[in-house]
Amino acid sequence: MAASPTVSADLIAGLEAAVGREACLSRPDELFVYECDALTLHTGPPVAVVLPQDTAQVQRVVRTCRAHGAPFVPRGAGTGLSGGATAPDGAVVIECSRMNRILEVNAEDRYAVVEPGVVNARLSEAVESLGLFYAPDPSSQQACTIGGNIAENSGGPHTLKYGTTTNHVLAVSLVLPDGELLELGSPCGWSPGHDLVGAVVGSEGTLGVVTRAIVRLTPIPEQVETVLGIFPDVVKACRAVGSIIRSGLVPSALEILDQRTIHAVEDSVYAAGLPRDAGAVLIAELDGAASALVPQAEQVQRLAESAGALRVERARDAEERQRFWKARKGAFGAMGRLAPDLYVHDAVVPRSKLPEVLAEVCAIGDRHGLTLSNVFHAGDGNLHPNISFDRRDEDERARVLLAGQEILELCVRMGGVITGEHGVGTEKRDFIGLVFGESDLEAMKHLRAAFDPDRVCNPGKIFPTTRFCVESNPHARGYDRVPLG
Numbered sequence: 154m155a156a157s158p159t160v161s162a163d164l165i166a167g168l169e170a171a172v173g174r175e176a177c178l179s180r181p182d183e184l185f186v187y188e189c190d191a192l193t194l195h196t197g198p199p200v201a202v203v204l205p206q207d208t209a210q211v212q213r214v215v216r217t218c219r220a221h222g223a224p225f226v227p228r229g230a231g232t233g234l235s236g237g238a239t240a241p242d243g244a245v246v247i248e249c250s251r252m253n254r255i256l257e258v259n260a261e262d263r264y265a266v267v268e269p270g271v272v273n274a275r276l277s278e279a280v281e282s283l284g285l286f287y288a289p290d291p292s293s294q295q296a297c298t299i300g301g302n303i304a305e306n307s308g309g310p311h312t313l314k315y316g317t318t319t320n321h322v323l324a325v326s327l328v329l330p331d332g333e334l335l336e337l338g339s340p341c342g343w344s345p346g347h348d349l350v351g352a353v354v355g356s357e358g359t360l361g362v363v364t365r366a367i368v369r370l371t372p373i374p375e376q377v378e379t380v381l382g383i384f385p386d387v388v389k390a391c392r393a394v395g396s397i398i399r400s401g402l403v404p405s406a407l408e409i410l411d412q413r414t415i416h417a418v419e420d421s422v423y424a425a426g427l428p429r430d431a432g433a434v435l436i437a438e439l440d441g442a443a444s445a446l447v448p449q450a451e452q453v454q455r456l457a458e459s460a461g462a463l464r465v466e467r468a469r470d471a472e473e474r475q476r477f478w479k480a481r482k483g484a485f486g487a488m489g490r491l492a493p494d495l496y497v498h499d500a501v502v503p504r505s506k507l508p509e510v511l512a513e514v515c516a517i518g519d520r521h522g523l524t525l526s527n528v529f530h531a532g533d534g535n536l537h538p539n540i541s542f543d544r545r546d547e548d549e550r551a552r553v554l555l556a557g558q559e560i561l562e563l564c565v566r567m568g569g570v571i572t573g574e575h576g577v578g579t580e581k582r583d584f585i586g587l588v589f590g591e592s593d594l595e596a597m598k599h600l601r602a603a604f605d606p607d608r609v610c611n612p613g614k615i616f617p618t619t620r621f622c623v624e625s626n627p628h629a630r631g632y633d634r635v636p637l638g
């Protein structure tokens with residue numbers, strides 16, 4: 154199959170010269186797999202995909218795109234759930250998977266220098282023998298890349314204790330949209346002036362292409378205790394989360410799976426022996442000095458029981474703990490058993506509102522006649538209501554989108570925000586007005602313009618494409634009450 158005739162042959166020739174012919178894809182059948190990320194509701198095929206091997210090649214690709222007026226989109230493994238790696242019209246995708254080397258490990262100063270295509274889980278495996286690990290652990294960590302994690306400021310089950318990606322990135326090398334290379338931050342974690350590393354982390358690929366990062370490594374804790382609370386319903390499990398946090402304990406993870414999720418997992422290859430009769434399970438993990446952990450685990454057990462747990466179990470060994478985590482981290486995959494498509498939502502509410510919000514989220518699903526399940530980072534108040542559906546069914550698809558909107562509005566009404574870790578991307582750009590006013594967005598646009606004045610790096614993400622009026626969003630926290638122009 155030949156490249157689409159509308160694509161400039163000069164652009165393709167320039168890209169081939171930049172990365173080599175074999176590392177430049179432009180036939181429609183080659184581009185098909187790049188038409189979306191894990192948000193399959195939004196699609197858009199790129200005009201070409203390049204697979205650079207190093208920073209110099211990325212710079213050449215960016216300069217070639219600029220010379221031909223083509224926008225470009227950095228991409229990691231494409232596991233993003235907000236459409237961030239999806240190509241807008243006429244865009245070239247810069248796929249970083251071949252830049253996957255761990256360049257240096259410094260155990261004394263506890264950092265690693267990595268290329269953006271390093272798969273998250275591979276880094277922890279590589280430094281395990283040194284007694285270290287890389288703490289951010291998205292459930293997609295067997296596939297997603299450090300570059301994607303930086304762009305989305307990814308979290309994971311252990312965010313509760315260890316923070317999100319931003320707490321673990323010390324420095325980045327960034328190819329700017331004019332092809333220049335910017336070095337931000339330092340390996341010691343201190344850097345005078347504005348925190349531009351902080352600005353790059355979570356910028357969803359709109360400021361440039363990260364081609365190298367220095368990330369913090371963390372000592373592996375001496376001991377881990379994992380407690381499984383089995384509850385009659387998800388609301389009681391949420392109440393247990395509140396009591397555990399109120400007690401002053403700092404678990405490394407507090408994760409909840411509801412009954413529909415438990416069944417999907419137990420029917421799948423991720424089965425862990427979770428009780429099918431449970432309305433919900435709470436996985437509570439504690440780590441740290443061995444001497445402190447047993448009393449803490451006992452306290453969690455007591456708190457779970459007083460919140461209404463039917464019973465509480467403790468992982469007997471590392472193998473059993475791994476089984477629980479395989480179930481939790483495989484939960485989205487297991488949902489594939491329920492329907493052809495899964496819409497994974499992501500929103501945050503104050504932890505104290507979890508019981509109330511969960512009850513209402515389930516009611517929204519029921520009201521729209523949808524199959525909705527919940528598996529989420531309860532300790533962070535980070536919800537993932539998951540809707541299983543078939544996107545070929547127009548009516549169901551419309552109900553899925555409406556329910557999604559109602560869930561976001563509910564979370565904002567309860568004092569929360571529209572995303573915890575998956576980003577805004579294309580998915581939520583038209584909902585950002587629920588939490589920001591015009592002046593807030595203008596400040597973000599100015600920051601973006603300092604890096605990318607012509608908006609050629611991942612355009613069409615984060616910022617609204619439609620005119621919205623904060624006045625029509627009574628929950629908006631913007632200072633300005635003026636419609637966006």
Ligand SMILES: Cc1cc2nc3c(=O)[nH]c(=O)nc-3n(C[C@H](O)[C@H](O)[C@H](O)COP(=O)(O)OP(=O)(O)OC[C@H]3O[C@@H](n4cnc5c(N)ncnc54)[C@H](O)[C@@H]3O)c2cc1C
Nearest residue numbers: 229230231232233237292298300301304307308358363574
């Ligand atoms: C089953 C499943 C479970 C998940 N669990 C979690 C979870 O627990 N926590 C969580 O936070 N997320 C989770 N996610 C979402 C997703 O895995 C993360 O957002 C992840 O960080 C994306 O990484 P990626 O390499 O796939 O990036 P991609 O999807 O390829 O890209 C994501 C964004 O990063 C940008 N980008 C990629 N590489 C670069 C680069 N080198 N320079 C600049 N920008 C770049 C892209 O432009 C895009 O905007 C999950 C997804 C799935 C499918």
